[in-house]
Amino acid sequence: MPETAASLLLDWWQRFGRREPALKPWMFTPEGVWPLPEVLLDPYGIWIAEVMLQQTQLQVVLPYWQRWMQAFPTLAALAEADEQSVLLRWQGLGYYSRARRLHATARLLLALIDADPAELALWPQDLDSWLAFPGIGRSTAGGILSSAFNSPLAILDGNVRRVLARLMAHPRPPMRDQVLFWTWSEALIAAIPQRSRDLNQALMDLGATLCTPRNPSCHCCPWQASCAAYAASTPELYPVKEAPRSIPFQVIGVGVVLNGEGEVLIDQRLNEGLLGGMWEFPGGKQEPGEAIADTIRRELREELAIDVEVEQELITVEHAYSHKKLRFVVHRCRWLSGEPQPLASQQVRWVKPEELGNFPFPAANGRMIAALMDHLGLPSTL
Ligand code: SF4
Structure with missing residues (x-):
């Protein structure tokens, strides 16, 4: 047969x-x-x-x-x-x-x-x-x-x-x-x-x-x-499927931090995990009952040892992975103090917004970059 x-x-x-x-x-x-x-x-x-x-x-x-x-x-x-x-x-x-x-x-x-x-x-x-x-x-x-x-x-x-x-x-x-x-x-x-x-x-x-x-x-x-x-x-x-699991949902506060020279702060993720080695704007998970501006301030202090003023929202991006759904709430931030330290990443860098296209970013960041460039009145880098 x-x-x-x-x-x-x-x-x-x-x-x-x-x-x-x-x-x-x-x-x-x-x-x-x-x-x-x-x-x-x-x-x-x-x-x-x-x-x-x-x-x-x-x-x-x-x-x-x-x-x-x-x-x-x-x-x-x-x-x-x-x-x-x-x-x-x-x-x-x-x-x-x-x-x-x-x-x-x-x-x-x-x-x-x-x-x-x-x-x-x-x-x-x-x-x-x-x-x-x-x-x-x-x-x-x-x-x-x-x-x-x-x-x-x-x-x-x-x-x-x-x-x-x-x-x-x-x-x-x-x-x-x-x-x-x-x-x-x-x-x-x-x-x-x-x-x-x-x-x-x-x-x-x-x-x-x-x-x-x-x-x-x-x-x-x-x-x-x-x-x-x-x-x-x-x-x-067919094929017979496994019973669906419920997919966790998380809100991520993201800070697009600008300094006095108009440079933006990015960090490179550790090599482990799904997006290992990629660059991103810093941020992290919102705690229950926490305002998103507090999340961003806290995460940037914990992960980069900097203080920022959280300014206007640039964009909200929804992104679904196979195992979780994320909502990124992205705010422009003004750097106040502290030399950025890679406390939870491989390295941090100040770069000109026009240079962002030279760094590999996860897909969800593409829309954040586009929103930033639009906000700054600059042509898209992607
Ligand atoms: S193998 Fe697939 S396409 Fe072919 S008869 Fe069976 S179900 Fe239909």
Whole structure:
């Protein structure tokens, strides 16, 4: 049965898969043709794309990938770049620790294949080597190796989990039965291992274009005849979800502190955590019953050892992460006293507002910067 499923999938993909160089440039040879099974592809661009695709869709990733490859066209260029320019190129994709891990992996890889990174056969070609790099999980490693070297390795990302959950009408959330889902994905590869690259791409394309989260196009699906969810007319019930958790909500007071020279104060977050290494305007959580101006004054005293006068509000920005929702209430502040100290950050800096675009900021800060520039009557830096 996996043989039939694999053949049907490949037949469909040959006709309808996303195989244009403009959509997945990293999957094509330098001559712009889809690789035959025995052809190796450069793992560098594939690895970057795979990590970017961990968090967002192909159409969103494509311009980021293109800008990234212009800035860091080779493994050596990435390994030798400074962390700020790496974070700046990642800005907007979120999960900044992934960019820092990419950077760290680039240095490890370069040390490993220093002889000639352009010699594709010198790159690590086994799962364990890739799993040892920071930020590389089993599905990403399988994606890189099957795409670059046609290695017979399965993948299991969100798209693939959804397709398999529907195909099997699996009654539990996939994350609870990872071993089983891996077994299914591996069975597909084992059916035609010499086409592993194409099978994984086909599976992803099926999930992204037909077996979509809502309104799947079952009428043109190559697996319709054997799909349990289709047979029961219930594809949208799968994958079964965990009961929703309530997401905490917090109000954050933010101070855009200006000094007498018209410079603005920014600080760089510690490297740990979701937005590690990014720059931001200082501030922190509002305590129960606290006025927002008091929050800002208190946070700036605690985190930077400065006293400020809290002036008018510049903007309020709502931002939702997967695990919490935040409301940033942003006020212009006038610096009164105290040399800023990085008591809860890596470093603090006074910068000209026009220079803010040179620093990587989390997405929520983009609107704050725009509000500041508007308030100061300056052109946007973004
Ligand atoms: S028949 Fe429908 S639900 Fe089943 S795999 Fe195909 S698109 Fe998905």
